[in-house]
Amino acid sequence: MSSNSSCSWPDQPGRCDAILVTRRVTASLSIVGCLFVIGIILxxxxxxxxxQRLILWLSLASLCDAIAYAMGDVHERGDPFCIFQAFWMTYFDWSVLLWVSCICFNLFWNVIKFRKTNHLEGVYHVVCWAFPLLMACIPFSQGNxxxxxxxxxxxxxxxxxxxxxxxxxPLFAILFIMISVYIYIIIVINKRAKMWTGTYDPEAERRKALLKEDVKPLRIYPFVYLALNxxxxxxxxxxxxxxxxxxxxIFALALLHALSSPLQGALNAIVFGLDKETVSKLNWVQFKAALTRNRGDVKIYEPARKPVIDASDSSDSTN
Known part of the structure; x- marks a missing residue:
């Protein structure tokens, strides 16, 4: 490490090395985790x-974010690669935050209003991919x-x-809103679970099915993001x-920062992998069937058909 580097502890360069190694290890775990989630979904x-598409887009953003963290190194000011890394990190930090926010927004509408937000998927993409570009360009407004x-x-x-x-x-404001909404969602879910016990109501059953289908797979992802920040x-x-x-x-805080920031993808993969429906597919039989199906090699069984006898042929044979 050069003497004119940007290490925060020039007299103790070993601390910078420890933080760099920590970031690269956790970022690498997240890259592997994101690839696992994306691969299983595809x-x-x-x-x-x-x-599942919401999880897919979150995993894609987290993958790119983890790549930015894995780039971490000590650079000189004005280094083009350093500027690129900083821009990349700002963009995908925002993208991850917004995809988590969209998941939280979707949970709110599912739980509180019993409505799906599938029709807003296009809006989610515009917000989560275009708005981060605007925020990532702002630091260039003061001469970079x-x-x-x-x-x-x-x-x-x-x-x-x-x-x-x-x-x-913005992160403080969004996290405050997310925490408030998340707590409210948990309270409502627990309250409704108690109300639905012991009686049969078709509408209640429909709502329970909605919660199981749309809420259960997503409810942990916002919590993971909140904890890591x-x-x-x-x-x-x-x-x-x-x-x-x-x-x-403070070295201890910087080390914990380096440890937790890149872990989004890795923890998301753990949450995804613990889902019962996903676990049921993590075996060789399911993998082989999926690969075969995706290659288009699955043969559809059709019962044998009896030969069709032409009436004219039968009449000729009788003569």
């Missing part, structure tokens, strides 16, 4: 279902504030207003509040 054609940000590349140190304007300010938020708040302090940044 292999078993689960993408035909709207709920992207650059080394400690051990990785993002919005450079000294531009706290840009960091909080582009990311942490605790340490990054604490670390950035501490960085901004203790600016100029000789002990800023």
């Amino acid at each position: 292999l078993f054609r689960k993408y035909k279902f709207f709920v 504030t992207y650059g080394p940000a400690g051990v990785w590349c993002w919005i450079s140190e000294g531009y706290d207003h840009m960091r909080f304007g582009v990311w942490y300010g 605790v340490f990054p938020l604490i670390n950035r708040i501490q960085n901004a509040a203790s600016k100029g302090d000789k002990d800023n940044p």
Whole structure:
């Protein structure tokens, strides 16, 4: 590591190495996890279902985000690769956040209103892919504030207003809304579960089926995102509040930040893999059947047909 590098602890470069290794390991786990989720959804054609498509798009965004985290290294200011990494990370951080928000929005309408949001899928794509591009371009408005940000590349140190304007300010607001909605959804689900016990009501059964089909597969993903953002938020708040302090940044917080930020894809894969319907397909028989089906080699069984006897032929034979 060069002496003029952007390491936050120039006298203890081993700390920067530890953070870089931690980020790369967790990012690699997320890359593998995202590929697993995407592969299973495509292999078993689960993408035909709207709920599974939401998971698919979240996994795609998380995969690209994990690639950005895996790029992490100590760079010089003005390094084009560093700027690219920072832009890429900002874009896909936003994309992941918005896909999680869409999942939370979908859960709200499923649970509270008993309505599906399939018709809004096109809107979800516009919001989750186009809006991040706008936010990722804002740091260029002040002559490019992207650059080394400690051990990785993002919005450079000294531009706290840009960091909080582009990311942490909106993140605080969205997380607050998501937490409130998530708690409300859990309360409503528990309350309705008690109301539905002991009696048979066709409408209640329909609503229970909706919850099982659309809510159950998605309900954990927002919680995973919320949990993983605790340490990054604490670390950035501490960085901004203790600016100029000789002990800023705190190594333990920076390490926890590096550990948790790239893990979205890995934990999503665990949640996805624990789903009973998914678990039932994770065996060689199911894999072989899916591969065969996707190659178009499945032969449809048709009962043997009896030969059709022409009436004229039968009459001729009698003569």
